[in-house]
Amino acid sequence: MGKTRVTDKEISIEEASQVVLGALQAGAVTTAQMQRMFPGHIPLGDSRGRGAMWNLDLAVNQPLVHAEQLHIIGILDGREEDYDLQTVTIPNGAAVNAQVTGELVVPSGEVWYVVAVGLHTPADDGGTPAINWRCSLWEDRAATPSPAGQAFHANPLSNTPGGDIWYDEFHPFAPSITVFNKPVALRLPAGAVITVIATNLTAPATGDMACSLALKGYIGKALVD
DSSP, X not given: OOOOOOOXXXXXXXXXXXXXXXXXXXXXXXXHHHHHHOGGGSOEEXXXXXXXXXXXXXXXXXXXXXXXXXXXXXXXXXXXXXXXEEEEEEOTTOOTTOEEEEEEEOOTTOEEEEEEEEEEXXXXXXXXXXXXXXETTSOOOSSSOOTTOOBSSSSOBOOTTTOEEEEEEBSTTGGGTOTTSBSSOEEEOTTXXXXXXXXXXXXXXXXXXXXXXXXXXXXXXXXXX
């Protein structure tokens, strides 16, 4: 009689990990079920007295956000229209409260760190130009939310009749300039949208009034999606 050959059916750690990962992604197994199945191969820790999974987002991705800022691979200074500069024009004949908008979108594969948003309005020309901006990353909690995100200013900025330049700043010393500024750089990942809104506040315009938004900062090294 022939010998009975024993087949090794042991599953390696690598194979088990792939099975578990696929099951998790497909929704066929929960985290709790996975912990019971493979307790010896899953990094676990203590969180407030309870067992918890190792959080790769907190352990890996969040520290990488800091590392992104250490690599300056491009400059943002408002020199290029439709990239880091957006000009919108309130046209001649624009009615009271008429608005004109424009967008800047962070390109795929890039991450921007903005330290200042420069806003400019020209002198009055019949009407009174005002300016504001929105960020798509910020949830708008208004009664009628804007798809462009929350506005930075509660009311648009205007300095009639001569126009003006304003800077909304994002750096450690910025709040000492005005309480509306923020103490950290504004991180804009790929796909984030900055929308500039120019509004004619008073009488119908009797000439074109060009308003602009310029981003000041730098392009970091994208390490986190």
